[in-house]
Amino acid sequence: xxxxxxxxxxxxxxxxxxxxxxxxxxxxxxxxxxxxxxxxxxxxxxxxxxxxxxxxxxxxxxxxxxxxxxxxxxxxxxxxxxxxxxxxxxxxxxxxxxxxxxxxxxxxxxxxxxxxxxxxxxxxxxxxxxxxxxxxxxxxxxxxxxxxxxxxxxxxxxxxxxxxxxxxxxxxxxxxxxxxxxxxxxxx
Amino acid sequence: xxxxxxxxxxxxxxxxxxxxxxxxxxxxxxxxxxxxxxxxxxxxxxxxxxxxxxxxxxxxxxxxxxxxxxxxxxxxxxxxxxxxxxxxxxxxxxxxxxxxxxxxxxxxxxxxxxxxxxxxxxxxxxxxxxxxxxxxxxxxxxxxxxxxxxxxxxxxxxxxxxxxxxxxxxxxxxxxxxxxxxxxxx
Numbered sequence: 431x432x433x434x435x436x437x438x439x440x441x442x443x444x445x446x447x448x449x450x451x452x453x454x455x456x457x458x459x460x461x462x463x464x465x466x467x468x469x470x471x472x473x474x475x476x477x478x479x480x481x482x483x484x485x486x487x488x489x490x491x492x493x494x495x496x497x498x499x500x501x502x503x504x505x506x507x508x509x510x511x512x513x514x515x516x517x518x519x520x521x522x523x524x525x526x527x528x529x530x531x532x533x534x535x536x537x538x539x540x541x542x543x544x545x546x547x548x549x550x551x552x553x554x555x556x557x558x559x560x561x562x563x564x565x566x567x568x569x570x571x572x573x574x575x576x577x578x579x580x581x582x583x584x585x586x587x588x589x590x591x592x593x594x595x596x597x598x599x600x601x602x603x604x605x606x607x608x609x610x611x612x613x614x615x616x617x618x
Numbered sequence: 619x620x621x622x623x624x625x626x627x628x629x630x631x632x633x634x635x636x637x638x639x640x641x642x643x644x645x646x647x648x649x650x651x652x653x654x655x656x657x658x659x660x661x662x663x664x665x666x667x668x669x670x671x672x673x674x675x676x677x678x679x680x681x682x683x684x685x686x687x688x689x690x691x692x693x694x695x696x697x698x699x700x701x702x703x704x705x706x707x708x709x710x711x712x713x714x715x716x717x718x719x720x721x722x723x724x725x726x727x728x729x730x731x732x733x734x735x736x737x738x739x740x741x742x743x744x745x746x747x748x749x750x751x752x753x754x755x756x757x758x759x760x761x762x763x764x765x766x767x768x769x770x771x772x773x774x775x776x777x778x779x780x781x782x783x784x785x786x787x788x789x790x791x792x793x794x795x796x797x798x799x800x801x802x803x804x
Contacts, residue, residue: 435795448638448670454714461784462791485689525795548798554711555733559642580801583794585712588736604794607737609787610717610778 436467438523440534440541442512443476445505451554453478454585454608455529458552460491461609469494469523471516471537487611496521509533517541528579530554532568535575548580552606556589573597630661631761632701634724636692636715639670639683644706644729646673647750651706652680654754659761667692696722702760703727708748710734716742717782720774725767727753727760741774743767 439459444452456478462468472479474497482488498515502508509532516537523545528538530553542549553576558569576582577597583606584590594603633652637643645666652664664681672678687695696703696719703719705728713734719726720742728734730744743760745753760767780786 448640450638451711454712457714458787462788464784465788466792481686525798550795550798555709557709580798581794583791586710586733586737588732589711602797604790604797606787606790606794607782608712608714608717609784610714610721610782611784 434467435524436469436522437462437525437527438469438471438519438521438541439527439529440471440516440538441529442500442509442531442533443473443478445473445500445508449478449481451531452476452529453482454554455552456482457487457611458609459527460487460493461611463491463493469496469521471496471498471519473498473500473512513537513540517544523547525550527552530576532572532575535572535579539575539578550581550583551576551579552583552585553589553593554585556593629659630663630700631659631764632695632698633662633664633704633757634667634695634701634719635665635704635706636667636719637705637707638668639666639672641673642708644708646676647706647748647753648704649676649678649681650750651704651753651757653677655757656680658758665695667695693722696724700764702757702764704757705729705734706753707731712737717778720771720778723768723771723775725760725764725771726774727757729753738774739777741770741777743770 441452441455459468459470470493472495496519498512500508500511502511512533513536517540519541524547526538526542526547526549528534528549528551530551535551538549558565577599582599582603584603585608587605590603590605594600635648639645648666655662666681666683667687669686672683701724703724703726705713705716710731710733716726716728716738726742728742728744729747731747745756
């Protein structure tokens with residue numbers, strides 16, 4: 431992988447103020463930005479982005495961001511709006527790196543198909559948070575889309591071994607973990 | 619020996635948990651643990667760093683919920699002497715706070731989730747899943763043998779630097795993308 435390849439990263443900043451994996455994804459993007467040519471698609475007024483901007487990690491590594499305005503009050507429509515607006519990204523890129531949530535995975539699948547570029551996803555866990563039918567249905571769609579990615583990057587080996595076996599994706603799964611900086615954003 | 623003596627004399631410990639305040643993150647387990655420990659060792663202090671609504675019916679009088687703290691404040695709290703990092707979470711993907719605690723040489727105690735064991739191996743301290751009594755006993759043991767666990771935390775720091783540093787991560791990321799080039803060539 432050449433260092434001059436342009437990597438387009440895509441994440442929704444959560445609409446419900448629970449930062450979780452989006453914050454970890456954005457930290458990861460900032461750290462990759464030190465050595466690679468990275469840009470990020472993100473919805474405006476992001477809570478994770480706001481808290482990340484307060485850190486010295488962000489101050490040391492300004493990130494090229496493409497903001498999307500999402501106005502709806504309904505979570506479902508917000509997700510659709512994010513997908514619809516993000517697929518209009520026009521700048522050139524070589525690889526698309528998606529956060530492992532459904533809206534950005536759909537957006538990156540459409541965008542990479544339109545531009546004929548490979549797509550990569552970061553997978554954190556495979557938990558089904560509630561036992562409801564709608565959650566199980568969403569999880570089934572998530573797995574269907576996940577299996578269509580060119581490379582699957584896992585943050586823990588346990589989830590990787592479980593999913594790679596059950597979906598027969600061994601040749602596309604890689605364990606990378608997450609990057610750790612000291613609290614002042616310096617490299618270790 | 620002098621260091622050990624100072625710790626035994628000090629007898630006051632700080633316990634820190636770092637995540638959003640929510641039930642799956644084990645806030646009830648943490649509060650139960652705090653109540654047991656503070657009852658036995660009244661000078662010990664429990665802190666929960668992170669935002670979120672405190673669940674109704676939670677008896678949190680022995681825990682200080684600090685809310686959001688910036689990086690400097692977090693580091694200041696974690697680097698206080700006699701500090702132990704606790705993670706009562708019932709599910710995790712990677713747990714960056716555990717890695718950050720390891721980096722600051724703070725002993726870590728958490729539930730033995732398969733994801734955490736696969737990520738940190740034997741370098742941190744585990745308790746069988748969701749067994750609060752065992753958590754209490756292990757924490758007491760850690761408290762009594764703090765010097766030994768502090769030495770283990772030095773090895774955990776080395777493990778985290780060797781496996782999850784920014785440089786290591788970037789090279790792993792680039793290696794995993796090599797497969798795209800190989801496929802294109804084929």
